[in-house]
Amino acid sequence: MASQLTFIGAGNMASAIFGGLIDNGYPAEAITATSPDEDMLKQHRARYGIQTTSDNIAGVSEADVVILAVKPQIMRQVCEPLQDALQISRPLIISIAAGLTIETLGQWLGDDSLPIVRCMPNTPALVGEGATGLYAPSGLGESHRALAGELLSAVGIVEWVEEETLLSAVTAIAGSAPAYFFYMLEAMENAGVERGLSRDTARRLAIQTALGAAHMAKESEHDPKTLKQQVMSPKGTTERAIASFEQAGFEKMVDDATLACFDRAESLARELRDQ
CATH class of the missing domain: 3.40.50.720 (NAD(P)-binding Rossmann-like Domain)
Incomplete structure (x- = not known):
């Protein structure tokens, strides 16, 4: 029953x-x-x-x-x-x-x-x-x-x-994280439009690419770093794009964002406890 x-x-x-x-x-x-x-x-x-x-x-x-x-x-x-x-x-x-x-x-x-x-x-x-x-x-x-x-x-x-405190880390990399990916999709859509694609086409391509990449990461025996490297050819287009991300401090940007989320989850817990 x-x-x-x-x-x-x-x-x-x-x-x-x-x-x-x-x-x-x-x-x-x-x-x-x-x-x-x-x-x-x-x-x-x-x-x-x-x-x-x-x-x-x-x-x-x-x-x-x-x-x-x-x-x-x-x-x-x-x-x-x-x-x-x-x-x-x-x-x-x-x-x-x-x-x-x-x-x-x-x-x-x-x-x-x-x-x-x-x-x-x-x-x-x-x-x-x-x-x-x-x-x-x-x-x-x-x-x-x-x-x-x-x-x-x-x-x-x-x-x-x-x-229990690790739930704040879960919030940072899962609970709030769908918005991070939506933000990335928004930026990719806008970039596609800037390069001449229609907004609908850019959106569909970005969403399907995100879906496919996530599915590959889930099903593959390789970690994300290896999968990234497998897409990159020496002196190719992907390598140039990743280099641009690295020069802009992408990994630190992600770390800073998740830390801000983590800290807010912790402070929210204190505020709610003391209300």
């Missing part, structure tokens, strides 16, 4: 996860989503056939797993009213909120002994190609770890980290 899942919050990431679960055969009737937005809930009922409610307490009362999928800034006001209901049902809690530590979540939920898993998914989960980092404290049971991994793997790959 499938575990009863309740999503507190029914936005894009929540719907990506329960949509992926349903696409992979999870029974829709075992999934509940809550939101104050009745129009959103109506759309989810029609599209997915899940249960919905605007009453968070009712939603968690019989849940085996509660997925916290609201913005970090409103998480406290969402969690605190659930304390009594969670003391009775004691479900597995999975938080997809950036920056909120398990210690902070435990305080807001009124019990630091509740089983809690933190995860950092990214937006390609919307198309079943997500990359999710997961962390659980050492005392969490293996069955809870396995269940959390199974649920999140419905929308892409999952990687467990051994320290």
